[in-house]
Amino acid sequence: MLNNSVLVLNSSFQPLHVCQARRALVLVMGGKAEVLEYYDHLYVRSVAQRFRLPSVVRLMRYISTDRRAINLNRRNILRRDGHRCQYCGTTRLPLTTDHVVPRSMGGEDTWENLVTACVNCNNKKANRTPQRAGMRLLSRPKRPHYFSFIYFYHSQSVKNWRRYLFLE
Ligand SMILES: [Zn+2]
Structure with missing residues (x-):
């Protein structure tokens, strides 16, 4: 369960990356992120408590995305x-x-x-x-935006991620 994928949004609501639930819970517990969406019926238990498993979290602080360049390869x-x-x-x-x-x-x-x-x-x-x-390109090649890759990696993405990835 702690390996479930969680979509992480910047404080500006832009998708940043995907992490494991374990990491997302640490961010939330530490006050560094808030939960926007949960998985249905998925819980994590600690000794004393039971937590719903987040599926989308948003960082409280804005992260500069300039460094998130995708390697050219x-x-x-x-x-x-x-x-x-x-x-x-x-x-x-x-x-x-x-x-x-x-x-x-x-x-x-x-x-x-x-x-x-x-x-x-x-x-x-x-x-x-x-x-x-005498050949034509189907589209003009461009530098990809880092979050176009999030969707690519997660074509089976969780249903309640879709609106954050601008897919609906
Ligand atoms: Zn060809």
């Missing part, structure tokens, strides 16, 4: 792109990452210049820009 590029080739839309493996502007033309390793591509599209595009290769 292959795995996270595939996640951002929903494991879908950004040229043809296939989800068939293997998937690679492609430099939109090729390295040989000065293209950099950035969120804006790296996209998920299937092997076929990667080979077809080769060392060309999409325009030169």
Whole structure:
């Protein structure tokens, strides 16, 4: 039970991250967070007390989110792109990452210049820009927001998290 996931919101109600109930209870007991939602019918017992298990907590103090940058790496590029080739839309493996502007033309390793591509599209595009290769990107690559990842990690997310993740 103490391993159940709890959604942690900033004091501004922005989703910050997900932690285990154990950690969330420590925050709540220490007065560092308040409980916004509970799991239905889930309780934690201590010797003297019984606590309802929180499912969403909100921090009392605002945490700066600048440091919550997501690492730029292959795995996270595939996640951002929903494991879908950004040229043809296939989800068939293997998937690679492609430099939109090729390295040989000065293209950099950035969120804006790296996209998920299937092997076929990667080979077809080769060392060309999409325009030169006559290919179009399905969407413009951007730096992902950290909380778009919360939903990704928890696609089976708890029902009462949904409104805090702006899913309803
Ligand atoms: Zn493709």
